[in-house]
Amino acid sequence: MSKKNKFYVTTPIYYVTAAPHLGTLYSTVLADVVSRWNKVLGKKTFFLTGTDEHGQKIAQAAQKTGKTPKEFVDSFIDAYKDVWKTYNIRYNHFIRTTDTAHVAVVQNWIKMLQDKGDIYKSSYEGWYCTPDEAFVLEKEVEEKPQEGKAPACPQCGRETTWVSEECYFFKLSKYQDKLLEFYKNNPDFFAPKERMQEVVNFVKSGLKDLSISRTTISWGIPFPGDEKHVAYVWADALNNYISAVGYGQADKKDEFDFWWPADLHVIGKDIVRFHAVYWPAFLMASGLELPKKLLVHGWITVDKQKMSKSLGNVIDPVVLAEKYGTDPLRYYFLRQLAINQDGDFSFKELEQRINSDLANDLGNLLNRMVTLAQKHNVENLQAPQSWSDAAQALQKECELTVKDFQKHMSGYSFHMALAVLWKFINKINAFFHAQEPWKLAKQDKDLFIQVLSATAHSLNAVATLLWSVMPTKMDDLFESLGVNFELGKKSLDTLFVWDKQFTLKKIETLFKKIEQEKMAEQKPKVEEKKVEKKVEEKKDQYIKIDDVVKVQLAVGTIEQAEEIEGSDKLLKLRVNCGDLGMRQVLAGVKKFYKSEELIGKQGTFVLNLKPRKMMGIESQGMMLFVQDQDGKLQMVTVAGPVANGAPLR
Numbered sequence: 001m002s003k004k005n006k007f008y009v010t011t012p013i014y015y016v017t018a019a020p021h022l023g024t025l026y027s028t029v030l031a032d033v034v035s036r037w038n039k040v041l042g043k044k045t046f047f048l049t050g051t052d053e054h055g056q057k058i059a060q061a062a063q064k065t066g067k068t069p070k071e072f073v074d075s076f077i078d079a080y081k082d083v084w085k086t087y088n089i090r091y092n093h094f095i096r097t098t099d100t101a102h103v104a105v106v107q108n109w110i111k112m113l114q115d116k117g118d119i120y121k122s123s124y125e126g127w128y129c130t131p132d133e134a135f136v137l138e139k140e141v142e143e144k145p146q147e148g149k150a151p152a153c154p155q156c157g158r159e160t161t162w163v164s165e166e167c168y169f170f171k172l173s174k175y176q177d178k179l180l181e182f183y184k185n186n187p188d189f190f191a192p193k194e195r196m197q198e199v200v201n202f203v204k205s206g207l208k209d210l211s212i213s214r215t216t217i218s219w220g221i222p223f224p225g226d227e228k229h230v231a232y233v234w235a236d237a238l239n240n241y242i243s244a245v246g247y248g249q250a251d252k253k254d255e256f257d258f259w260w261p262a263d264l265h266v267i268g269k270d271i272v273r274f275h276a277v278y279w280p281a282f283l284m285a286s287g288l289e290l291p292k293k294l295l296v297h298g299w300i301t302v303d304k305q306k307m308s309k310s311l312g313n314v315i316d317p318v319v320l321a322e323k324y325g326t327d328p329l330r331y332y333f334l335r336q337l338a339i340n341q342d343g344d345f346s347f348k349e350l351e352q353r354i355n356s357d358l359a360n361d362l363g364n365l366l367n368r369m370v371t372l373a374q375k376h377n378v379e380n381l382q383a384p385q386s387w388s389d390a391a392q393a394l395q396k397e398c399e400l401t402v403k404d405f406q407k408h409m410s411g412y413s414f415h416m417a418l419a420v421l422w423k424f425i426n427k428i429n430a431f432f433h434a435q436e437p438w439k440l441a442k443q444d445k446d447l448f449i450q451v452l453s454a455t456a457h458s459l460n461a462v463a464t465l466l467w468s469v470m471p472t473k474m475d476d477l478f479e480s481l482g483v484n485f486e487l488g489k490k491s492l493d494t495l496f497v498w499d500k501q502f503t504l505k506k507i508e509t510l511f512k513k514i515e516q517e518k519m520a521e522q523k524p525k526v527e528e529k530k531v532e533k534k535v536e537e538k539k540d541q542y543i544k545i546d547d548v549v550k551v552q553l554a555v556g557t558i559e560q561a562e563e564i565e566g567s568d569k570l571l572k573l574r575v576n577c578g579d580l581g582m583r584q585v586l587a588g589v590k591k592f593y594k595s596e597e598l599i600g601k602q603g604t605f606v607l608n609l610k611p612r613k614m615m616g617i618e619s620q621g622m623m624l625f626v627q628d629q630d631g632k633l634q635m636v637t638v639a640g641p642v643a644n645g646a647p648l649r
C-alpha cells in the first residue's frame with residue numbers, strides 16, 4: 001500500500017497517577033473517531049495511545065501510597081485498558097514509557113544528539129512545575145514572588161519549586177529560525193489555525209536551550225554515559241510517537257518508514273508548546289520529518305471549572321458508561337463540544353441529546369420504518385425502477401450531506417459535520433411523515449415501497465457517516481437494514497447512488513430514552529421534597545422502616561486522603577463507591593488518623609446527604625465513625641473486603 005493511503009494518529013500519553021477521567025477519555029475518543037473515519041475512507045490506519053510513566057510527578061504520587069513508582073504505575077494500566085475497551089477505542093498499540101524497547105530508543109536518541117553536538121552539559125537554576133513537568137521560564141514569572149514563596153506556574157497556576165542542578169541541555173535556541181520558517185510554510189500544521197499565533201509569538205520572543213536531564217530525581221530513563229542523570233520526562237515521552245512505530249529498531253525499519261511522519265497528534269491545549277516547539281525541534285535535530293498536524297482541543301470543564309482531583313469534580317467514565325451507554329457519550333463529545341473551545345460537561349445536555357437527537361430523531365425513524373414494513377410483510381426491499389420527485393429531492397439532500405460531512409470531518413470540525421448530518425436526518429423524518437406511507441400501503445404499493453426504500457437508503461448513508469462516532473449502534477442499524485458494512489471497500493459516493501436492496505429486520509430499540517422523572521435537572525427538587533417530608537415525620541419518636549431505607553448507607557474504598565490547608569480537623573477523602581461513583585468526602589478526624597492510614601481502607605458512608613461546603617470544599621457524603629472509651633474516633637468498617645458501593649442492610 002502506498003504511503004499516501006496511510007494514516008497515523010496518536011493521543012497524548014497520559015500520566016498514570018489515577019484512572020482515566022472524562023478529559024483523557026475525550027482526547028482518546030477524538031483520536032478513535034479520526035482513526036475510524038480514515039478506515040471508512042479506505043485508509044490503512046495506525047492508532048497509538050499509552051501512558052507516560054516517568055518523572056517527578058509520578059514518583060511523588062507513588063511515594064504517598066508507599067508503592068514503588070513501577071508498582072504504582074502498573075496498578076493503573078488495567079483501568080486504562082478497561083475504559084478504552086468499554087468505549088470501543090480500537091488502538092493498534094498501547095505504549096508505556098517503561099517498555100524496554102522505548103527506553104533503549106530514548107537512550108540511543110540521546111547518544112545520537114550528543115555525538116551530533118546538540119546536547120551539552122551545564123547546570124540549571126530556576127522554577128519547576130511538577131504537575132506540568134515543566135521548567136518555568138524566567139520571562140514567564142511575571143512578578144517577583146514574595147520572600148520565601150514560590151511563584152505560581154504560568155500555565156496551570158499551581159505552586160512551583162526551585163530547582164538547582166547540573167544537567168544536560170538540548171540546543172533548542174539553534175532551531176528558533178528553522179521553527180519560525182516551518183510555521184510560516186506550514187500554516188496547516190495547527191488545527192484549529194488560531195493556535196499558531198501564540199506559538200509563533202513564543203518562539204519569536206527567543207528560545208533558550210532546554211534542560212533535558214534531571215539529577216534530583218531517579219525515576220526516569222538513565223542518561224547514557226552519565227547515570228547520575230535521568231532523562232527529563234518530556235524528552236522521554238515525546239519520543240513515544242517514533243519508538244512505537246519502530247524508530248531506531250533495526251528489525252522495524254520498514255515499519256517506521258511506512259508510518260512516519262504521524263498524520264495527526266491529538267492533544268489538549270495545555271501541551272501545545274511541547275508538541276509545537278520542543279517536538280519539532282527534536283525531530284529537526286534527528287533529521288526526521290515533522291508530523292503533519294496537531295489537533296488541539298479545549299478543556300472539558302464541570303460547572304465551568306477545570307476538572308481536577310483536588311476540586312473533586314472529576315467525572316468517572318465508567319459510571320457514565322453504565323448509566324448512558326458509551327456511544328451516546330461519544331456522540332455528545334463530538335456534537336456538543338466545539339473542538340476549538342472549552343466546553344462545560346452537562347448531564348442535562350447529554351440527556352437531552354440522547355432523548356432528542358438519538359432516540360427521537362434517529363431511533364424512532366428506524367423503528368417506524370421497519371415496523372411499518374413488517375406490518376405489510378415487506379422484508380426484502382428492492383430498489384424501485386423510478387423515484388418520485390420527493391424521493392429524488394431527498395436523494396439530492398443525501399448527496400449534499402455526504403459531501404458536506406466529509407468536508408467538515410477533514411477539517412476536524414466534528415460538531416459541524418454532525419449538525420449537517422442531523423439536518424439531513426430531520427429531512428428524512430419530514431419526508432417519511434409527509435408521504436404518509438401507512439396510507440400508501442393500502443392505496444399505492446409501488447409508492448409505498450419507494451418511500452421505504454428511500455428511507456432505507458438514507459439511513460444507510462447516515463449509518464456509514466456516523467459509524468466512526470457510534471460504531472456499536474451503527475452496526476445495529478446496519479443489521480436492521482440487512483447491510484453488510486465493509487469498511488473502506490466502497491467510495492462514499494456510492495451512498496447517494498440509490499440502487500441497493502435491503503433486508504429489513506426489527507432490532508431492539510436503538511436508543512433508549514432517559515425517562516423524564518430520572519432526568520438530571522429534576523433530581524435536586526426530588527431531594528428537597530424528601531427532606532421536607534422527613535422534618536414533618538420527626539415529630540413522632542419512632543421512625544419507620546421507610547426512613548431507615550431513605551438513608552443511603554454503603555461501603556467505599558478510600559483511594560486518596562489528604563490534609564486541607566488551614567484546617568486542623570479535616571481530611572479530604574476520595575472514595576470509590578463502585579457503581580455509585582467517586583465521592584469527595586470531608587471527615588473531621590485529622591487528630592485521630594494520618595492520611596496514609598486511611599488510604600486503601602474500606603469505610604462506611606452516608607451517600608445521600610445534601611452536599612455541603614466546609615473550608616470552601618464540597619463534601620459529598622459522610623463517613624461513619626464511633627467514639628471509643630478514650631474519646632478517639634474509630635472508623636466503622638467491614639469485617640472482610642466487600643464490593644465498593646455495597647449497601648448496608
Ligand code: ME8
Pocket residue numbers: 011012013014015016022023024026027052237238240266267268269270271298299300301306307
Ligand atoms: O500532559 N479536558 O499527560 P496528562 C480535556 N503526559 N482534555 C483533558 C482534560 C480536560 N479536562 N484533562 C486532561 C500529559 N485532558 C503528558 C503528555 S504526550 C507525549 C505527554 C487530556 O495525563 C488532554 O489531551 O496530564 C491533555 O493534553 C492530556 O489529557 C494531558 O494528560
